[in-house]
Amino acid sequence: MKHLLSTDGLDPAQATAVLDTADTLKRTLLGREVRKLPTLRGRTVVTMFYENSTRTRVSFEVAGKWMSADVINVSAGGSSVGKGESLRDTALTLSAAGADLVIVRHPASGAAHRLAGWLEGTGTGVVNAGDGMHEHPTQALLDAATLRERLGTIAGKRIAIVGDVLHSRVARSNVHLLTALGAEVVLVAPPTLLPTGVDSWPVSVSHDLDAELPALDAVMMLRVQAERMHGGFFPSAREYSIAYGLSERRFTLLPEHAVVLHPGPMLRGMEIAAAVADSPRAAITEQVRNGVHVRMAVLYHLLAGEEEAA
């Protein structure tokens, strides 16, 4: 594994290996005074964020630092991107400056794939940290890690992804990964917020959240991405919230063991009620915690092995 660009086509065995590594790392570091491993000493990781992010950038940085890699953060604002440099030139510059791995977030779908193509032959790997409305593979891996931890396994579990599926790279990555790991995925969204071609996905689709809740093992709420919406996708925020928000009433329809996930950032009162987000059955802060270990595992799998391992 040299790049991690999408969960589409990711080998389930490889995904499971990453999850196992993440789990071992978590247990290894638990309660330790020195949370630092020498594994990636001398490796340079550059994060390149062309879009805002708190948790993804921070957790990649923490993950890199806990593995002793040198982590450098480049943001679009403070770099030559502001002077009009293209993505390609920025990437080649970073690679020439010694980056072993570039972690990129970009508003354009497919940006990470393009980047990996341009960096072919340079020895620099690419991790997709979210590209437009396409994929966000490490988020899906950390969601899977959290589900595995809470539910024991993913195979055979029924998981709903609720809300703005159309604009959500998290939803896409999760659909690929969770179904590859054997879960049954149901998308619950208004018809306007479902992508075209959803019928070819290995999922079922529903527009009635109340009807789905009692049979679920987990429910993943998505943020309504107002910044990507340039038109009327639903009549009003209040109406959306009433139809597709996880309210306290809806929460009671879920089985006792069911887990509530949210990739963050949350809009409390919109897609999820504050009381639900703070309930012990919500795993939202756990997702962030697991995010660090999952990203450590990804760095380990991409950077620790043999240089020429294909």
Added chain:
Amino acid sequence: MAPRVRGATDPAERELLSAGDVARTIARMAHQIIEKTSLGSEGHRPVVLLGIPSRGAPLARRLAELIAEFSDAAVPVGALDITLYRDDLRRRPNRPLESTTLPEGGIDDCLVVLVDDVLFSGRTIRAALDALRDAGRPAAVQLAVLVDRGHRELPIRADYVGKNVPTSRAEEVHVCLTELDGRDGVYLRREADQ
């Protein structure tokens, strides 16, 4: 992990220790650990056995059981995975991590006995010492190995050795343990085709 098949009937292979020899050797090592660490006597320092996966871990458990049998002293056992501390990570394909489990009370101010199956270059033990430093601050560290095959590349020696085996670098020492391989035994194999 599926148990690897080791020590099959191979003409290029010689038995160094039989199942009985392995049992006697481990028992002797248990006695030596009791003696050298004054286990069971008044005011001895707390002793912790840490096995290095994969085969050091079951060895450490066996030693602890025998020590408890011979001296009535309960010795905590753990496992210390050193994969993340190896110095050859970039030269080898990626390897899965094994689990690290430290005993309840930790290892601070204890006498830690590292347990491994074969002592060869010493690099594993160096990595284990690095890993140990991140896990706590033991009062002292000792090393117990079932087989010492020589060819050290670092100034490291074992405090307890089951068997010293002079080997050539072209040979491989395989330790089989019931817990992982279905039977006990130590074999010397000439690397012919590999």
